[in-house]
Amino acid sequence: MNRSCVSSRRAFLAALAVAPLSFVTLPGNGRAVDGRPLAKPIPSTGELLPVVGMGTWITFNVGDDPTARDARTDVLRAFFAAGGGMIDSSPMYGTAEAVVGSCLARLDHPKGLFSATKVWTSSTAEGLEQIAASERLWGLQRLDLFQVHNLLNWRSHLETLSAMKADGKLRYIGITTSHGRRHAELAQIMETQPIDFVQLTYNIADREAEARLLPLAAERGIAVIANRPFQGGSLIDRLQRYPLPGWAREIDCTDWSQVLLKFIVSHPAVTCAIPATSRVDHMEENMAAARGGVPDAALRRRMAADVAAL
Amino acid sequence: MDLLSYSLVDLIPFSRETYFRLFERYNVGVWPAPIIGLAIGLTALFTARRVEGKVLRAPFLLTAACWVWIGWVFQIHWHAPLSWPGTYFGIGFVLQGALMGVVLGWRPLAGAPEGTHRDPGPALWILVFALALQPLLGLVSGRPWYGLEVFGSAPDPTALATLGLLLMIRHPLRWLLSIIPLAWCLISGATLWVLSVPTWPIMPLAAALYLGVAVWPRVLGRGELE
Structure with missing residues (x-):
C-alpha cells in the first residue's frame, strides 16, 4: 500500500495546524495520544476511544x-x-x-479492544438470553457496550441493560438506528434516557443527523458512533471514479476512504466511525484516517460541497 | 419484530462471496446428496410424461422429498446461521414438501389437457433448464463445479423444476402448490439482485413464464383455472 507514515508528533501538530478550532476549543473532539491513532473521549466517563473502529x-x-x-483474523490483526x-x-x-470471537481468541484477545454489540429481539426474556449468548460468542466475561438495535423493544431492553450496568455486568449502554430511520423517536430517547452511546448513520452524503441528533448528543453528553460511513460501499464506489481533490493532501489523505472517514470523525459530536471491510489493505487504509490532519469547519463545508457536486 | 422498518438489504446480511461459498461448503458437507438429487431430477424428467391422460406420481413425490430435505438441511442448518430468514424459508420448504406429498400422493394425477399452452413444451423446457442449464450458469459466473446449485439439494433449480412439473398436471389444488415455489423465485431473484449477481432475473422471469403459461389457456377459453 502506498501510504506515508505519520508520526504521532507530526499528526498532533498537523491536527493543530489544520483544525485548531476542532481540537483545541470544541468539546468532544480528539487528539493524538502517544503515537496511537486519534482518539476522542466518551463523554460519560472520559475514556478515550480511537476514532476509527470496525x-x-x-x-x-x-x-x-x-x-x-x-x-x-488477518483483518483484525491489522486493525x-x-x-x-x-x-x-x-x-x-x-x-x-x-x-469475531473466534478471531479474537486466535489473536489471544489483543489489548485495546472495545467490544460493542446489540440486543435485537422484541422479547425481553429473549433479550437476556441474547446478552448471555453474545458474551459466550465473543469469548468475553463482560462486553463494554450493549446497544438496543434499531430501537426494537427499547424501553424494556434499556431497563435490563441499565440494571446490568449498575451491577457492573457491562460498562456502557446505548441505542442504535441506521439509514436515517426513526430519528424523531431516537431524539426523544436521547432527551429522556440515561444512555452513554447512540449509533446512527452519518456520512458526507447522509447528513440529516447534523440538524438535530448530533447537537443533541453533544448537549446531553452522549457518545456518537457513525455507521454506514461509505453507504455500504456505494459511496466510495461512486467517488473512486474521480481524482482526489487538492484539499485531501492538506489533511494527509491518500484515498477517498480516508477523506470520508475524516469528514465524519471531525464532527465535534462524533466519537467514532465504524467502517466494515473484509480486506487487510482496506483496513489499513481506513485506520490511516485516524492519523494526520483533520479538517476544520470551513474545510468540512468545502468537502461536503465538492462531493455533492461530483 | 417490526419487519416494515427493515429494507431488503437488511434481510441479506452476507456478501456474494459468502453466498457462493455457502453452496461450496454445503455440497462438500452433504456429499453425495447433490449427486442423489441430480439422479432424482433426471428420474423426474424421464418419468414426468403423460400416458393415456395420466401422469406418474413418482416424480412429484420424489420432488416433494427434495423440498423437505432442502428445507431441513440446507435452509435451517446451513443457510439460517448466516441469515435469520433462513429458518422461515426452511419451514416453507418443508411445508411445500408435505403439501405436495399430501395433495398429489394419494390418487392418480390427470395430465394437463392436450392442445393448451401448458403441455408439453413449456413444462419440459423449464424442467430441462432447471436440471441442466441453470447449474451450468454458475460455471459462467466463475464458480467451481463443486459449488454449483443442482436440483434436489439446492433451492433454485428445485423450485423451478417443481413449476415445470406442476404445468404437466391438471389438479384443483395446483394453485396452492404453486405459491411457495413462486414465492421462492421472487425471494431468490431479490437476493441475487442485492448481491449483484448478473443472473438475478432468471428466477423471477421463470415465475412470470409459469404464470403466463398457466393462466394463458384460461384467457383463451381453452382451459380451466387450476
Missing part, C-alpha cells in the same frame, strides 16, 4: 468457513496493529459475533 455487518458473517475465518479499538456487531448479523 463494523462487522456482512463482512464477518462467514459462518464456519475456515478460509474466510483466516482472512478475517489492532494500527491501534484500533471498537468492534461493533449484533445478533442480527448472522454468525458475525461468533466469527
